[in-house]
Amino acid sequence: MSTSPPGPYPGSSPDEQSRAAALVKESAPPAPPARKLGPFPVPTLARHLGIAVLAAVVLAVASAMIGDYRDYELAEIAAFVVAVAGLTVLIGLSGQISIGNGAFMAVGGYTAALAFLHLQWPLAAILLAATAAAALAGAIFGVAAARLRGPYLAGATLMLAVALPALSTQFQSVLGGDQGLGFYINVPGFLGASFSLSRWQAWFNCAVALLVLVLLANLTRSRVGRNWRALRDDEVAAALAGLNVARLQTVAFIVSASCAGAGGVLLAVWIGTVSTSLFALGLSIQLLTAAVLGGLGSLVGAIWGSAILVIVPTFLANFATSHGMTQAKSSSVPILAYGVVLIVVMVAFPGGIQGGLIRFFNLRRRRPADYHQEERGTT
């Protein structure tokens, strides 16, 4: 059994130590000074909140103008943004890979359905409880994951994605099997009877997504975020610098699982049912694809990735049908296009869409979140 990781412990050569020290210095610079707006410094939290409030106003106005079906799509995008943002932080910042975040979405979704059907909790309480359940699942799995590296970690998370949804057929009386559990959440009364369900779903999902993005944006710019980047770039160096690698990795897993859980709730509320097919392996792969397409480690990238995930397939299927293709054939078009988009983005913008945009507009913002990506993109 030779599974022990390379030891980042006292006793490594002085040469290795100095290299590690240099790396830590380079990859985890001190927090940048607060941005300045005119002559006044603006604290990070206030800036993120400001952007979020602005986005909320824009979304609220837009949701009233784009029609029911677009609202419905907006709600789906927001659900994915939450899950993808958690994953992109995990992979892009802490350097761990997960092909199984769909399973944590299932934990969130099923918890929400059970809480709604058996306890009749209000939606906000359901969201919190389901996120907590997913966080717990993430913590349990994260402890194990902290001992695994690269392909082994990927394999373990893949197993999770395959195995967990199958539980619902094992415990059919509680979890509903392939048919799943239906639950239908109505528009709250205070919005009036004529308020459309899709717009309410868009509001709720977008509000949660903005909240999660603000929390994540602050987290990634905090000490925790800097420590994650340090261990992503060189675990040995990070350990030598005094960071607790296993604990940081577990925390990253918990954060990512919580986001997936919350995303699972949003997806379940949006579709009105939870079932094995909703959380099949394909979902986990979609999350990963969206994170990579958008740009690993970038929260804005998570938005791009999720939008592509939702809009491109329906758009292409409709386009193909309206151009004379039969339904049976046009339903395979999105799968094909998906592959093409993935290849094109990876060839043209190795740093994902957000990385490509930054390069394109030459926005040389030396923020820690972008630093690593640009470095990678240009070499």
Added chain:
Amino acid sequence: MAALATLGLLAAACSSGGSPGGAGNNSGLTASDTGITPTTITIGSHQPLTGIAAPGYSEIAPAANAYFSYVNAHGGIFGRKIDYKYLNDQYNPTMTATVVHQLILQDKVFAIFNGLGTPTHLAVAQFINSEHVPDVFVASGCECWNAPSTLPDTFGWQLDYVREGKILGKYIAQHFKGKKIGFFYQNDEFGQDGVKGLSYEIPKSQIVAKQSYDPTNIKIGPQVAALKAAGAQVVVSFTVPAFTALLKLNMLGLKFAPQLVVSDVGSDPITLAGLLASFAKNKTAGFGNSLTQGIITDNYLPSLGQTSNSWISLFQSIYQQYLAKTIPAFDGNVLYGMSVGYTFVQAMFKAGKNPTRADLIGAINKGLAQGVAVAPFAYSGGDHNGITGAYIGTIKNGVLVPNTGVYVTDDSAAGAITTDSTPQPAAPANGIPSP
């Protein structure tokens, strides 16, 4: 030859321009509700065009559409043409939710028609009702569609699985007295409703095994082995066609040869024969039919073998004209699609010249005349089940041969099963229900 002759007749009828419904007279037609214009009625559906339920079932929507094309070419419904949009949900409830939202919110259909599948349609029934869109003639025999108080806009169509289970159960109890009976069913409301009906009629002491499958898992070897181990002499299966074929092949593999009794939805002889040949990779002519030989099943539509039946010859000629190029055989699924299409046209005529969604619901709630089915519809304000009875038959040489008359019953445990000897009404001469 006969088919060619009818095709010729039909073509002649078309070219003579004798359109009975009064086409060209669109005066007084208004855009009376969402999805209706003076010239069109747009309806939508979710169908498994690819995926595990696609074999056989993917023909249903094109067949209904072929009947609509026929109606459109012969005057339409009070002059309006039906525009039928059916989207692929791959028998996946998540996809169903997406496509149905698209149909209702974006494409603004007048009604959801014949949405296929129990687990799939359950995912959307509540949404469709909350939007007050008619959800008519669901392609599933689940009891769940008969819920006028909670799902007032939803209507079943085909014989529901509880009634079907009862009718099959009674036949088994009569003809296989004292034999050991095993159940094999899909692990959802479809299979469970069927088992419920069977259990009303078959004595408990005879039931030796109940095995189920999930449609996402095609490895059913263990279940079939358990049925064999229990010594089942009769196996009753509530399965979709692909799983009926898998069941048969697994039985062959285990040298297990009980009498097979299959629910109507999983027993179309032509679909089954094709599936068996393709799963077993055996292209020998007649291989599939040799394996379906002797299967007992029920049917609530005329058998395809009854070529003198006016409905069979009507739909056969429409098949020749509109579908023969894309669908290789006039099979049970094609018959099903055209029949349910006929019922929809019946209901739309009854709903009036400028119908609203509520008019359509009201029309069906007042009851529909028995059309293509062998038994009457149950429709009333308090009952949203469809066809109420069926006959039992045996598959011989790829054709269902009736063994019994038509049995009619209700969906309760105590409800009696009676024989309905009223002859089935003949198809209208022009193939279109009268207003």
